[in-house]
Amino acid sequence: MIRIPFTKMHGCGNDYIYVDTMSHPIADPVAAAIAWSDRHKGIGSDGLVLIGKSSIPEADFSMRIFNADGSEAMMCGNASRCIGKYLYERGLTNQEEIRLLTLSGVKTLQLHVSNGIVESVTVDMLEPVFNNEEQFIGSRATGKGTFVSMGNPHYVIFTDNVDQVGESGRVLENHPAFPQRCNIEFAHVEADGTIRTRVWERGSGITLACGTGACATAVAAALTGKAGRKSEIVMDGGTLTIEWCKSDNHVYMTGPAAFVFDGNIEI
Structure with a gap:
């Protein structure tokens, strides 16, 4: 031993x-x-x-x-x-x-x-990627989510019910749209501007936080006009500050x- x-x-x-x-x-x-x-x-x-x-x-x-x-x-x-x-x-x-x-x-x-x-x-965290055919087949995706790769694949869904993570996360992780499976985020922009997010991580299930998931959520929020380029992402286990910098297109997580x-x- x-x-x-x-x-x-x-x-x-x-x-x-x-x-x-x-x-x-x-x-x-x-x-x-x-x-x-x-x-x-x-x-x-x-x-x-x-x-x-x-x-x-x-x-x-x-x-x-x-x-x-x-x-x-x-x-x-x-x-x-x-x-x-x-x-x-x-x-x-x-x-x-x-x-x-x-x-x-x-x-x-x-x-x-x-x-x-x-x-x-x-x-x-370098630059986000939105069209990665190895990770995401867009024509076969379901729902109204946003695909963001932060080196690993994420699908961000803005919803009033972030607690559906346990019900829907496992199904979406293994959806045919995601050849390599996918991390799934359910997010809601709160009245104070913070973004409440729950995560189903590929290979682990529900986790208290996901750094790449927080980055993907912040980018998706900026892309869809739900937030600016800097966000506070509030997850089950704590809060991460994410900035999608305009000058170099990199995402910075603190x-x-x-x-x-x-x-x-x-x-």
Whole structure:
């Protein structure tokens, strides 16, 4: 048996198990994600995140994300913020700007540090994409949603009933319009201008927050004239600030990251 150290972290309640694979490689991350994410028989999480060395000089570190069902995700905004906090506060870097290699490109993390503590992180999520035939077959879509890819596919539906997430999310995730399955957001613009959003994440089901989902929601709101280019996205687990910058067309996500506990698990 091998004992693997891990850290449980969350961003607005979106919780993952983090392993530093530079010190402790994981031979079968798919099996580990399924077993460890089980909230009754395992550690319990929305998935497993592997922190590693970058394979290219344009990035400092790498991130791989495996959902609770073992499927590999392209990107996770909440996890990227947590990695920034982990790397800085665990002494793996002293840089307050970190370039992170993901399956959807290199994301730049800007750490907001006070007295050695990372209080929040802003992530450059790059440009949104609206026509991705590998992820979305528009002619076969149903409903009145907006497709936005933030490196991973999202379908945002504005509605007065965001609580339909449990009823409709699973069905829409697997709709034929989405060849790679899809993350589904149900959103409502509140009287104060904030956007209440609930998320069905591809491979994980209902989660308390989704960083890429918050970005997709803010972009969809701006596209449809429901909001400006900067929004507060209020999810079950907390609030993220999203700005779709006009000058470079990039989406910037700012929010917190938090440690929960450290532990060891045998494999």
